[in-house]
Amino acid sequence: MPTTETFYEVMRRQGITRRSFLKFCSLTATALGLGPAYSAQLAAAMETKPRIPVLWLHGLECTCCSESFIRSAHPLVKDVVLSMISLDYDDTIMAASGHQAEAIVAEIRKKYKGNYILAVEGNAPLNQDGMSCFIAGRPFLEQLKEAAADCKAIISWGSCASWGCVQAAHPNPTQAVPIHKVIHDKPIIKVPGCPPIAEVMTAVVTYMLTFERIPELDRQGRPKMFYGQRIHDKCYRRPHFDAGQFVESWDDEGARRGYCLYKMGCKGPTTYNACSTVRWNSGVSFPIQSGHGCIGCSEDGFWDKGSFYDHVTDTRVFGVELNADRVGLAAAGTVGAAVAVHAVASTIQRVRQPGDFGDRTPGGNPGADDPAKQQTGERS
Amino acid sequence: MSTAVPTVKRTAVYVYQAPLRAWHWINALSLTLLVITGYLIGSPLPTLSGEASDHFLMGYIRFAHFAAAYVFAIGFVFRLYWALVGNRWSRQLFALPFWRRRFWSELWHELRWYAFLEKEPRKYIGHNPLAHLFMVVIITVGGIVMIFTGFALYSEGAGLGSLSDRWFGWVIPWVGQSQDVRMWHHWGMWIIGIFVMLHVYTAIREDILSRQSLISTMVSGWRMFKDDRP
Numbered sequence: 001m002p003t004t005e006t007f008y009e010v011m012r013r014q015g016i017t018r019r020s021f022l023k024f025c026s027l028t029a030t031a032l033g034l035g036p037a038y039s040a041q042l043a044a045a046m047e048t049k050p051r052i053p054v055l056w057l058h059g060l061e062c063t064c065c066s067e068s069f070i071r072s073a074h075p076l077v078k079d080v081v082l083s084m085i086s087l088d089y090d091d092t093i094m095a096a097s098g099h100q101a102e103a104i105v106a107e108i109r110k111k112y113k114g115n116y117i118l119a120v121e122g123n124a125p126l127n128q129d130g131m132s133c134f135i136a137g138r139p140f141l142e143q144l145k146e147a148a149a150d151c152k153a154i155i156s157w158g159s160c161a162s163w164g165c166v167q168a169a170h171p172n173p174t175q176a177v178p179i180h181k182v183i184h185d186k187p188i189i190k191v192p193g194c195p196p197i198a199e200v201m202t203a204v205v206t207y208m209l210t211f212e213r214i215p216e217l218d219r220q221g222r223p224k225m226f227y228g229q230r231i232h233d234k235c236y237r238r239p240h241f242d243a244g245q246f247v248e249s250w251d252d253e254g255a256r257r258g259y260c261l262y263k264m265g266c267k268g269p270t271t272y273n274a275c276s277t278v279r280w281n282s283g284v285s286f287p288i289q290s291g292h293g294c295i296g297c298s299e300d301g302f303w304d305k306g307s308f309y310d311h312v313t314d315t316r317v318f319g320v321e322l323n324a325d326r327v328g329l330a331a332a333g334t335v336g337a338a339v340a341v342h343a344v345a346s347t348i349q350r351v352r353q354p355g356d357f358g359d360r361t362p363g364g365n366p367g368a369d370d371p372a373k374q375q376t377g378e379r380s
Numbered sequence: 381m382s383t384a385v386p387t388v389k390r391t392a393v394y395v396y397q398a399p400l401r402a403w404h405w406i407n408a409l410s411l412t413l414l415v416i417t418g419y420l421i422g423s424p425l426p427t428l429s430g431e432a433s434d435h436f437l438m439g440y441i442r443f444a445h446f447a448a449a450y451v452f453a454i455g456f457v458f459r460l461y462w463a464l465v466g467n468r469w470s471r472q473l474f475a476l477p478f479w480r481r482r483f484w485s486e487l488w489h490e491l492r493w494y495a496f497l498e499k500e501p502r503k504y505i506g507h508n509p510l511a512h513l514f515m516v517v518i519i520t521v522g523g524i525v526m527i528f529t530g531f532a533l534y535s536e537g538a539g540l541g542s543l544s545d546r547w548f549g550w551v552i553p554w555v556g557q558s559q560d561v562r563m564w565h566h567w568g569m570w571i572i573g574i575f576v577m578l579h580v581y582t583a584i585r586e587d588i589l590s591r592q593s594l595i596s597t598m599v600s601g602w603r604m605f606k607d608d609r610p
Contacts, residue, residue, distance in 0.1 A: 218540065220553050228540045230558070244437030246427045254427050263424065269536075270558035300557040312422055315563045324563055325423065328570030335574050339581045342494075346585055349496060 007046040007209065021046070031203045031278065032215075033225050045210040052209055053108055053116040055147055056090035059140040060133050060167050060176050061122025065158040066092050068195035071281065072202050091135065102136045105143075109150045117208065118151035120144065122160045123167070124182055125174035132174060144182060153187045153214050154179060155204065159297060162192035162222075169303035170316070180221070189214050190221045192273075194297035199278050200226045220300075222272065231268035231294050234276040237261065255291060265309035266293030273298040393505050395469050395603045403459050404598055410448040410455065415573045417445035422566055446534060453527050469506040476516045483509055501590045503610070505603055508590075511582070518575045522568060529555070529565040 011021055025046065026039035034042075058066075089104045091097075096104060108116055122140075125132040130141035148154060156179045159165035167176040180188050191204055204223055207215045215223040232238065240246070241260040248254055248263060262269070268276070271294050275286040287294055293309070296302040306313030306321070314321040396404070420441050428435045463471045477483040486502060487509035493501040494510070501508070507515055532551035535544035536558060555561045587594040593604040 219550060224540060230536060233537065233539075239432040242439040243432040243435035244424060244428050244441075245432055245435070246424060248427055259427065267559065270562060272558075296559065299559065302557075302559075305557075305559045312566060313559060313563060315560075315567065324566040324570060328567070328573075331570065332574050332577070335577055339577060343581065343585065345496060346589060350589060353499075 005051065006049060007051045008043075010051065011046075028203055028206045031199055032207055042206065042210050049209060049212075052152075053112050054119055054205070055105060055108055055116055055151070056092075056119040056121065057140075057144060057147060058091055058135070059120065059122030059124050059144065059160070060174065061158070061160045063092055063121070064195040065121045065160075065201070066090070068193075068198045069157075069201050070198075072198035098136075105147060109147065113150045115152055116150070117153055117155060117205075118147050118186075119155040119157055120161045120179050121157040123164060123176050123178055125167070125176045126182075127173070127175035141182065144179070148183045148186055151186060153189065153208070154183060156180070156188055156190045156192075156221075157201065158196055159192045159194040159302070162190035162298075163300040165194060166303055169301070187214050188221055189217065189223060192222065192227070192298040192300075194302075196298070197226075197274055197278050197280060200274055218272075226274040226278075227272040227298070229272065231271045231273055231276045231288070235260075235268055235288060236276065237288060258291075261288060261291075261293040262311060264293045265307060265311050265313075267296030267299070267302070267305075267308070268294040271296040271299050391608065392602045392604045394601055395467075395505055395597060396601045397462075397466055397470065398601065399458075399462055400466060400470055401598060401601055403455055403462065406451065406455055410452040411572060411576065413444060413448040414452060415569055415576070417441050417448065418566075418569045419573075421445060422569075449527075449530050449534070452523070453531070456523050456527060472506050472512055473515055473520055476513065483512075487513060501586075503591050503605060508586075514575065514578075518572060522572055522575075526565065526568045526572070529561050529568065532561055533558075533565060 008021065012018075022039070022043060025042040026036070029035070029039040029042050032038070056066075089101065089108065091101060094101060094104075124130065124141040124144055126141065131139050133140040135143060156162045160167065160176075161179045164172070164176055164178050167174060168178070180190075189204065191201060193200070200223075203226070204215060207223075215225060218224050218227060232241070235241075237258060237260045240258070241262055245257075245259040246254060246263040247259050247261050250264070260266070266288065268288060275294070276288065279286045279289070295308045296305070299305075304316065306315075306323075310323075312323060312325045314323050316322075421438075424438060424441075428437060459473065463474050489498060489502060490508050490510040492498045506512070528548055528551050531544045531548035532555075535542055535547075535549045536552075538544050540549075552558055552561050555564065583594050583598075586592075587596075591606050591609075593602070593606075597603045
C-alpha cells in the first residue's frame, strides 16, 4: 500500500481511460454545484494528491448504504473509489477477512494517525453497557471509539449513523444512538438517507479529497449541496401542487396523470435530500416519479412520525398518539356545542332574573338617580 | 320601567387607545385568514381538473397565508412596542400577575360566574382574570410559538441563507425535524381557531350580561360601566 499513490494512478492501474476519468471529474463537479471550471481542479487533485485512506466501519445496520454505494451511476465510482476504499477496510466488501482484516484497522490508525477518514455505516447500541453488536469478538461501540480517536473526520453514512433510523425507532430496545451522540470531538458529516444516494456518497468523498476540507454543512451537519433543499422544492410534480391538483386516492385519475402526492402523505415537503434532482439508479427515477410519495427516509426519526400515507401525521405526546386534525375537529365541535349550551343557559338565567344585571328600576339601585353620565376616564 | 329620566348611571374609562384597537381588528382579520388558509394548506381543496398551468390555487392560498402571517408578525412586534409606550392596560397582554393571590381568587370567582354559581361578575377596567389568562397564553405565548414555527417553515421554501432562515431556521433542529414543526404549527392553528370561537362568544355574552361594555369598548376605546356598585 504505497502512500504516494494518487487516485488517478489507481484509476489508470485499473484500466480506466483518461477520457473516462475526465468525464467523472466533470460529472462530480456538476453534482457538487461547482461549475465547469472546477472539473479541472478536481482532475488535478485526483492526479496529484495522495489518496486519503478511508476506514469503513459497520455497526448496527442493514448494509443498504453499501448496496447503494456500489450502484453508483458512474462506473468509475464502482471500479475505482470503491476498490480504493476496500484497499483499506470495509468488512463487507474487502478481500481480507479475520485477523488479517482487523490488522488493517490497527495499521491505518498507526500509519495515518489523524489523517484518515472514518466512514461509519450503522450505529452503536448502548444498552447492556454497549456490550452488543460484536465484530471480531469486540463490541462495536469500543471499535468505533478507537477508530474515531485518530481519524481526521467522520462520515456518518445513512440514517442509522446520522439519526438512529429503524433500530432507534420507538421504543429503541437496544438504545441505538447515532454517531454524534457517541463521538463528540471530531467533525462529523451526516449523509442521511435509507440509503443515501450513491452519487451523493461518492461526491462527498471526492469533495473532501479535492479541497482537503469537509464540505459546507447545514445546521444539522449535512452537506449543503445535497441537503440544502427539500425534495418538494425541486420536485417535477411541484406545478401540480401549486395548481392544487392532487392524487386523492391510489389509482385515481390524478395518479394516472402524475398529480402531486401531497394528500397521499408524501413527505417531500419535509424532507431534505437530492432525490428529485440526482434521482436513483443512474438517474432513472425516484419514489415520487414512480408514483409513490416520499417517506422522508433522510429525516430524523422518520419511523416515528406516524403513517407514511398521512400528511397530517400523529403527534406523540407522553406515549399517546394524537392526530391534530381529529383532535382539533372534535375539540372545535365540543367547544361549539358547549358555547351553544352555555349561551342558552345564560339566556334562561337572564330571563329568570332580570333585575340582577345592568338596568334597574328606579330606586332599585342606590345612586342610580343621577341622570348625568359620569365619565371618569383616565388616560395614562 | 320609568321613561322620564335615564335611570342607569354609567361611568366610563378610556381603556384601549386607538393604535391598540386598530391592532386588535387587524389581528382579528389576519388570524381569521391565517386559520382558514392554514387549514387549507394542511388539507387542500379537492383537485382541480385541467392543465396545471391553468391554475394556481395552492399558490394563492399559500400567498394569502404568508401575507397574513407577515401582517400578524409585524402587528405582534408593534403590539410589543405599544406595551412600552401605551397606557397601563396595554401591558396586560404581556404581564400575568402570577404571584398575586388576588388574581387567582378573582379568576376563581370569574370561573364560578361562568358556571352560573355567582349572581354577578366583578367589574374590571381591563381584562377580567379569566380573559387575561387566556390572552396571555393564547395570544402572547401562542402567537410567539406560531410566529417562530411559522417563519421556520417559511424558511424551508425561502431557502438557506434567507432572512427567515437566518432568524428562525434554528427552530427546526431544535424542535426535531420539519414534520414535527409542521405538526406543532398545525396544533397551534386548532388552538387559536378554538380560542377565537370562545373569544367571540364570551365577548358577546359579557357585553350583554356583565356590568361593563365589551364590544363597543374595542371600537371606541371607552369602557362603560352599567352600575356604580363596586
